[in-house]
Amino acid sequence: MALIAFSAPASAADDPKARDIMQRVDARNDGDNRTSDMLMVLIDKNNDQRTKHFKIFSKDQGKDKHTIMFIVDPPNVKDTGFLTLDYDDPDKDDDQFLYLPSLGKSKRIASSDKDGSFMGSDLNYSDMGSLELADYDFTLLKEIDLKGQRCWLIQADPRSDAVIDETGYTKSILAVRQDNLMISRIKAWTNDGDAVKLIDFDDMQVIDGIWVSLSIKVIKRRADEVLHKTDITISGVKFNQNLEGDMFTVRRLEKGL
Secondary structure, three states, X not given: OOOOOOOOOXXXXXXXXXXXXXXXXXXXXXXXXXXXXXXXXXXXXXXXXXXXXXXXXXXXXXXXXXXXXXXXXOHHHOOOEEEEEEOOOOOOOOEEEEEEOOOOEEEEOOXXXXXXXXXXXXXXXXXHOOOOHHHEEEEEEEEEEEOOEEEEEEEEEEOOHHHHHHHOEEEEEEEEEOOOOOEEEEEEEEOOOOOEEEEEEEEEEEEOOEEEEEEEEEEEEEOOEEEEEEEEEEEEEEOOOOOOHHHOOHHHHOOOO
């Protein structure tokens, strides 16, 4: 998944240091030709749980990044697939497609629908793609110690209502680790009433020279009430695999794993 990726010029409202940090986050090497497994646990307010197992593949296509994933379990939704084509060009909208075997066809996720829930989780479709720097003003709030690491705390403010409508967030605060330029935590205010999401990236490890977060926990709450939670565990991460470019197509998506 790609919660943060930025590239575009600044505006007068920006904090230059904050923008420089985010550009360094974007430039960080996140590997190529990656395969991994993902376990997603959906937890409702009554603590009832549902699980989904995914197989994920991603590849750089020039400056673009393409990702395809398939559900492998439970059986009733097996081969449900999701394809994301992230384009480096800030003037080109990223493409996202959802394939439901029960319908036998793929659906393109429209920009107006990207604030919707991804696979029933607390992540939005917009969280599964990249965000354009041109859409945000950044402010460096302060430096803090978080989870035993020194972090920059940076606020991201959308520059238009259109960005809020598409992403589903009115503003976000990001904690960026100073040692590896990884996002450690995101606090995001949603445009769904006064709900807030807290996204924690943990169990950070170096695999084949690349920093990877193997645990993502998302909590959606309103005031002191927890509305829903999503726990994600990543395993079996491998880089530099032999992935062909034609794997990342709608046609391939509809074939299933």
